[in-house]
Structures are given as C-alpha cells and as structure tokens.
Amino acid sequence: MSTAVSTGAVRAGVAFFGAESLNRVSFLRNDLEFVRSSLEHASTVFIPFVQGEAILSRGNELGICELKLQDEWFSLRPIVDRLLPLLNTEAARVQESGANLTFLGLKEGGDFSYKSQYRGSPYYAIDFRPSSTTLIQSKDLGPLLQAPQANRTSVLEMTNAQASLYSHARMYLDWLAKYNYCPGCGSVMYPVDAGTKMQCGNKDKNVHCNVRDARVNNVCFPRTDPVVIVAIATRDYSKICLARSKRRVHDTVLYSTIAGFMEPAETVENACSREIWEETGIKCHDINLVSTQPWPYPVNLMVGCVGLVDANGTDDKIDLTHDEELMDAQWFSTQDVVEALDKYNGTAVVQFREDITFPGKTAIAHQLIRFVCDKYKRSLASL
Numbered sequence: 001m002s003t004a005v006s007t008g009a010v011r012a013g014v015a016f017f018g019a020e021s022l023n024r025v026s027f028l029r030n031d032l033e034f035v036r037s038s039l040e041h042a043s044t045v046f047i048p049f050v051q052g053e054a055i056l057s058r059g060n061e062l063g064i065c066e067l068k069l070q071d072e073w074f075s076l077r078p079i080v081d082r083l084l085p086l087l088n089t090e091a092a093r094v095q096e097s098g099a100n101l102t103f104l105g106l107k108e109g110g111d112f113s114y115k116s117q118y119r120g121s122p123y124y125a126i127d128f129r130p131s132s133t134t135l136i137q138s139k140d141l142g143p144l145l146q147a148p149q150a151n152r153t154s155v156l157e158m159t160n161a162q163a164s165l166y167s168h169a170r171m172y173l174d175w176l177a178k179y180n181y182c183p184g185c186g187s188v189m190y191p192v193d194a195g196t197k198m199q200c201g202n203k204d205k206n207v208h209c210n211v212r213d214a215r216v217n218n219v220c221f222p223r224t225d226p227v228v229i230v231a232i233a234t235r236d237y238s239k240i241c242l243a244r245s246k247r248r249v250h251d252t253v254l255y256s257t258i259a260g261f262m263e264p265a266e267t268v269e270n271a272c273s274r275e276i277w278e279e280t281g282i283k284c285h286d287i288n289l290v291s292t293q294p295w296p297y298p299v300n301l302m303v304g305c306v307g308l309v310d311a312n313g314t315d316d317k318i319d320l321t322h323d324e325e326l327m328d329a330q331w332f333s334t335q336d337v338v339e340a341l342d343k344y345n346g347t348a349v350v351q352f353r354e355d356i357t358f359p360g361k362t363a364i365a366h367q368l369i370r371f372v373c374d375k376y377k378r379s380l381a382s383l
Contacts, residue, residue, distance in 0.1 A: 014160065015292065015294075015367065016156075016160050016163060016361070016363075016364075017160075017294045017362075018160075018164060018292070018293055018294055019160045019163075019164040022104055022105030022106060022165075023105050023120065024104070025106055025118055026196070028114070028118065029194045029196050030192070032087065034118075036084060036087070037112075038112060038122035039080055039122075040069075040080070040084070041069075041122060042070065043110035043111055043112050043121045043122070044068065044069060044112065044121065044122040045066045045067070045107070045121055046066070046067045046068070046069075046076055046123075047065065047066055047123070047124070047126070047165065047166075047169050048067055048125075048128065049125065049127035049128065049169070050128050050141070050144055050149065051128070052129075052177055053150055054149065054150040055144060055149055056147070056148045056154065058073065058147075062158050062162075063158055064158075064165065064166050073143065074143055074144060078140070079136060079140060082135060083135075083136075086135075087194075088190075088192045092190050092191050093180070093189075093191070094177065095134070096133075096134060096135065097136060098134030098137065099130075099134075099136050100127040100173055100176040100177060100191070100195060101124060101126045101127075101191070101194075102124065102125050102126075102169070102172040102173060102176065102194065102195030103122070103123075103124055103194035103195060104123040104165075104169060104172075105120075105122075105123055106118060106123070107123055108120050108121075109121055110122075125168075125172060125173055128141055128144065129177070150166065152297065156348070156362045163362075164294075167294050167296040170296045171222065171224070171296050171299045172195065172196065172222060174296075174298050174299055175222045176195060176198075179223070182202065182209060182211055182212070183211060184209040184210045184213075185200065185202050185207060185209035185210075185211070187200055187209070189201060192219065198219060199212075199219050199220075200212040200218075224300070224301050225261060225300050225301070226262045227260065227295070227300050227301065227302050227303065228259065228260060228261075228262055228268055228272045228275060229258070229304050229364055229365060230259070230305040230368070231258075231305075231372050232258065232280070232282060232306075232307045232309060233308055233372045234310075234311040235309065235310060235311070236376075237372055237379055238334050238335075238376060239311065239331045240331070240334050240337060240373075241282065241309075241316075241331050242255040242256060242257065242329070242332055242358070243256065243258060243279065243326045243328065243330075244327045244328040244329070245325065246326065246327045252349055252357045254356075254357050254358070254359065255332075255352070255356055255357070256358065256359050256365045257365040257368050257369065258272075258276055259275070259302070260278075268287070268289060272287045272307055273285050278323040278325075279320075279322070279325055279326055280318050281317060281318055281319025282309055282315065282318060283309070283314070284308070284315070286307060286308040286309075287305050287307050288305060288306050288307075289304070289305050290304045290368060291304045291364065291367060292304060292364075293367075302364045304364045304367065304368050305368075306371060306372060316331070318331070335376070337358070337372075338373045338376065338377065340352045340358065341373055346360070346361060347360060348360045
C-alpha cells in the first residue's frame with residue numbers, strides 16, 4: 001500500500017503558517033539510502049535560502065522559490081553532488097560545507113518511490129552560507145545571490161500553503177544555523193538524519209558528555225519555544241480585554257491579546273493565568289485551549305486560549321503595575337468589536353476606531369478575538 005499525503009486545498013480554519021502539505025515521513029530521515037536516493041531524484045524540490053532567508057519565486061504569484069536539480073535558471077546538481085558524500089559527517093557542518101540542508105517531506109505527485117511504498121516529490125530546504133573557506137563558495141551560487149529575498153511583510157502576503165512551507169523550512173534552517181556546539185561538552189555538532197537532528201562530534205570516550213552518552217535522546221533536536229496567547233473575556237462574552245504593548249508595532253496603535261513564553265514545569269493553563277495577572281492584574285483561572293499556530297520568528301508555537309473572568313469588580317480589575325510591560329489595557333464592548341470585524345476587508349490590521357486597530361487575519365490573536373465575538377453572537381441568538 002503506498003503512502004502519500006493528500007494536498008488539496010487548505011481547509012478553512014487552519015492557522016496561518018499551520019497548513020501541512022507534506023507527509024513528513026519522519027521515520028525515513030535516518031535511512032541513509034532513502035536520503036541519498038531522494039536527493040538525487042529528478043522530481044525532488046529544493047527551497048533555497050541565502051544567509052537564513054528564502055528566495056522569492058520568479059513567477060507572477062508571490063511565493064517562495066522552488067528549484068529542481070536541473071532547473072533552467074540555476075542547476076543545483078553540481079552542489080548536491082558535492083554535498084552527498086558529506087551526509088552524517090562533521091564535514092557537513094555549515095562552517096565547512098557552506099550549506100545547511102534539511103528534509104521536509106514528501107508531497108503527493110511526482111514519480112519518486114521508495115521501497116514501492118512511499119511515493120511523492122521529496123522536498124528539501126537548503127540554506128547557503130558560503131565563505132572563503134567552505135566547500136560551497138559564492139562563485140558556485142550564481143544568480144541565487146542576486147535574487148530578491150522574502151521578508152516578513154512579503155511572507156504574510158503569501159497564500160497559507162506557501163507561508164506554511166516557508167515556516168517549516170525556516171524553523172529547521174534557523175536551528176541548524178544557531179546551534180553548532182554540544183550543550184553537554186562543548187564539542188562541535190554536525191547534522192544527521194537529513195538535517196533534522198544534531199550529533200555531538202566528541203570522539204574521546206574518556207571525556208564524558210551527557211548528551212552523547214545518554215541512553216536515550218543522545219542527539220539534539222530542533223528547538224520550538226511555546227508561547228501562550230490568550231484572549232480575556234467576561235463569562236458572558238459581552239466584554240473583551242485587549243492591551244497595547246510598549247513595543248512599537250507598525251505605525252499604528254495596536255491593541256491585542258496577552259502573550260508570553262511558557263516557563264519550565266508550567267502547564268498551559270497556569271502560564272495563561274500567570275501572564276494575565278502579571279501583565280493586566282486581572283485574576284483569571286478558567287482557561288480554555290482554542291487553537292495553535294507555528295510562528296517562524298524565530299521558532300515559536302503559539303498556544304491560543306481564551307480566559308473567562310467573573311465581572312465582579314475585583315477579578316476583572318485592571319492593574320498594570322506588576323510587570324509594567326503594557327502601555328495600556330482596556331475592557332472593550334464585544335458588540336463594538338463585532339461591528340469592526342464585520343467591516344474588516346482582510347488587510348494587515350482591523351480598523352476599530354480611528355485611533356485603534358486590532359491584529360489582522362494572519363495572527364492567531366485575530367482568530368482568538370473572532371472566537372470571543374462568535375461566542376458572544378451565539379449567546380445573543382440563544383436568548
């Protein structure tokens with residue numbers, strides 16, 4: 001029985017950056033025969049990055065560049081041929097090779113087949129970081145170095161499918177570029193399992209390394225930083241608390257939900273309650289998970305929640321003197337927010353009043369605000 005992923009259209013309600021168009025087949029990453037054969041196949045797609053940022057598509061539609069081995073614009077064949085012998089060796093380190101390479105998955109279509117069971121077009125991301133001492137040098141990259149690159153603005157204007165593929169690639173490549181030394185002994189690390197894990201390079205068995213010598217998890221895995229993000233509402237959903245950060249966001253006055261990094265040994269619920277109280281002074285312990293969103297700036301997983309508060313004059317009282325991270329926080333009428341969302345035309349921000357905006361549709365904060373508004377409208381309909 002063949003294994004492939006159904007691509008189709010991105011289903012409604014999928015978070016921006018959260019569309020999955022590839023079958024990651026993670027169990028094949030440590031199969032060197034699979035990695036070699038997929039890297040050499042004509043249907044394989046490579047997403048090129050230069051110094052950590054993706055190259056934009058050369059087509060009319062805004063998206064990321066996708067290259068085949070023998071692409072007419074730029075052939076990757078000579079580069080891949082030079083990288084193949086380095087797989088799972090210290091020479092694959094970007095400081096020596098000049099490139100980080102990572103396997104993303106199989107996409108339905110294409111004629112690649114492995115063991116007559118796993119079919120699709122293999123997708124890889126490759127980040128070129130050449131120097132005068134690396135195997136791959138600037139002269140080998142031709143037009144890639146002059147090609148326009150993505151930025152946050154352009155990525156947020158892409159389709160969800162393209163932005164999600166970008167996010168998938170960027171998170172792996174960012175990790176490969178940053179983590180070069182073993183946290184156990186300080187030795188160099190090198191990529192293994194098609195660039196999805198890092199192996200300690202310490203070969204001296206007389207030197208103990210609590211990473212290399214561990215019975216389990218004796219490799220380093222990609223880092224993902226969980227962030228809780230929570231919309232605060234009264235129990236009847238008639239009011240929603242939104243806050244303005246002291247950090248400048250665009251050229252607009254932006255009010256949004258509360259967010260913060262999770263801490264060790266902390267549940268999602270406790271993290272939400274802590275962040276709410278630290279930033280707004282509001283006491284909230286009724287936390288409900290709504291949705292999640294990958295966020296590639298740099299490697300976050302946004303855990304979206306709604307916190308319900310008793311409007312009793314005590315628990316819902318705003319006090320910004322604890323953390324002092326916020327410039328302002330206010331309780332807004334949910335009905336007013338509903339009316340603003342009804343007029344929203346899909347731009348980067350929602351215009352609430354002339355002097356206040358809310359996050360646009362690519363942010364999970366927008367989805368959480370809309371969730372509260374939908375709950376409020378349903379409560380009115382049930383009266």
